[in-house]
Amino acid sequence: MVKLIWEDKNNITSNIEKLKKKYLNNFKKIEILSKSSETPAKKENYSNKWKNKLFWGENLEVLYYLLNDFEEKIDLIYIDPPFFSGSNYNIQVKEADKDYETVAYFDKWEKDFDSYLQMLYERIVLFHKLLTNTGLLFIHLDWHASHYIKLILDEVFGQENFINNIIWYYYNKYSAGKKNLPRAHDDILVYSKTFDYTFNELRMPRKKPMKQLKREMVNGVLKNVKGEDGHVVYRIVKDKKIDDVWKIPCMQPASKEWTGFPTQKHHELLERIIKLGSNEGDLIADFFCGSGTTLLAAEKLKRKWIGCDISEYAIYLTRKRILNFRKNNKKSAEYNFPFELYTKLGGRRQDIIESGFFDKELIIERKK
Numbered sequence: 001m002v003k004l005i006w007e008d009k010n011n012i013t014s015n016i017e018k019l020k021k022k023y024l025n026n027f028k029k030i031e032i033l034s035k036s037s038e039t040p041a042k043k044e045n046y047s048n049k050w051k052n053k054l055f056w057g058e059n060l061e062v063l064y065y066l067l068n069d070f071e072e073k074i075d076l077i078y079i080d081p082p083f084f085s086g087s088n089y090n091i092q093v094k095e096a097d098k099d100y101e102t103v104a105y106f107d108k109w110e111k112d113f114d115s116y117l118q119m120l121y122e123r124i125v126l127f128h129k130l131l132t133n134t135g136l137l138f139i140h141l142d143w144h145a146s147h148y149i150k151l152i153l154d155e156v157f158g159q160e161n162f163i164n165n166i167i168w169y170y171y172n173k174y175s176a177g178k179k180n181l182p183r184a185h186d187d188i189l190v191y192s193k194t195f196d197y198t199f200n201e202l203r204m205p206r207k208k209p210m211k212q213l214k215r216e217m218v219n220g221v222l223k224n225v226k227g228e229d230g231h232v233v234y235r236i237v238k239d240k241k242i243d244d245v246w247k248i249p250c251m252q253p254a255s256k257e258w259t260g261f262p263t264q265k266h267h268e269l270l271e272r273i274i275k276l277g278s279n280e281g282d283l284i285a286d287f288f289c290g291s292g293t294t295l296l297a298a299e300k301l302k303r304k305w306i307g308c309d310i311s312e313y314a315i316y317l318t319r320k321r322i323l324n325f326r327k328n329n330k331k332s333a334e335y336n337f338p339f340e341l342y343t344k345l346g347g348r349r350q351d352i353i354e355s356g357f358f359d360k361e362l363i364i365e366r367k368k
């Protein structure tokens with residue numbers, strides 16, 4: 001089997017048990033939002049005591065922490081990590097008496113590709129442990145690193161469990177290139193843990209209805225259906241199966257879903273992923289959640305969720321988006337499980353919490 005090697009490649013497997021224990025008491029619940037609804041749960045093991053979870057912290061620590069209770073319990077993991085783009089992503093933040101520029105998240109690795117690969121490798125090993133046997137992993141990347149990460153995924157998940165390389169074609173973002181074609185797509189690599197994974201057929205309307213031969217399976221062979229007169233039969237088809245090239249625009253500031261968080265993904269992209277790879281009541285996780293697009297899509301689609309981000313601005317926006325959605329959609333309250341905010345207390349985080357940061361009225365704008 002082909003394997004990717006980099007300097008100081010470190011297989012963490014033998015340390016997992018030790019690190020699970022180390023991080024067991026790492027995170028503290030700092031808030032519970034919205035009262036518990038007495039909804040009967042779909043899955044016995046979660047019962048109606050389920051609470052969605054949002055972690056503010058380093059995701060590696062969160063993954064070890066979660067392994068204590070969630071090994072083989074997560075149905076779908078989507079991540080949209082830094083892409084090794086070589087840029088940091090800034091925001092302008094306005095609050096009552098302050099207006100400042102700050103970094104929303106970092107993606108400069110001082111050309112150190114090895115540490116980037118090691119960063120994702122460790123997390124991918126832990127995702128594999130957290131997924132249920134019917135679960136799926138979606139990793140969102142682009143040309144900078146996707147071909148390398150594909151090899152790591154083959155190593156951890158098995159080449160035979162590679163399902164798709166979804167191309168997200170964002171036709172509305174102009175990317176100039178004199179010596180290369182303008183880059184207009186991202187890659188979303190999809191892996192399962194076993195052959196028995198959740199996969200729902202998704203269909204989309206055709207531009208024009210199409211006349212198609214009617215066919216049926218006879219003894220395992222697809223045959224044209226014939227009418228009583230012996231002629232083939234046609235049908236009009238108005239939709240088609242979604243393939244692996246998804247034409248969905250980039251988020252634009254004019255959208256009502258726009259949060260101002262850099263590289264916020266389109267809600268349609270996440271809704272499609274969640275519908276494709278999970279069912280109502282399933283547990284969805286995003287450990288690089290940014291402005292919370294995945295978690296909001298999970299909430300809308302009646303899935304449970306776990307989210308994590310290291311940036312307080314990401315957590316601020318995620319929390320606010322979920323609460324706004326709940327305020328404006330009282331009808332879907334049936335699935336509004338309470339959600340808990342966790343963090344590792346101390347130092348800077350303590351000060352941020354004590355300043356009432358999460359309840360402030362902030363205006364966050366992406367800086368170009």
Ligand SMILES: C[S@@+](CC[C@H](N)C(=O)[O-])C[C@H]1O[C@@H](n2cnc3c(N)ncnc32)[C@H](O)[C@@H]1O
Pocket residue numbers: 057058059060080081082104105106261262263264265266287288289290291292293294308309310311314
């Ligand atoms: C590309 S953004 C995600 C955007 C998100 N999909 C959205 O729609 O808004 C990547 C996120 O990963 C977070 N991140 C990067 N490294 C992390 C780490 N080690 N632990 C937790 N979060 C991390 C960043 O703070 C950033 O918010």
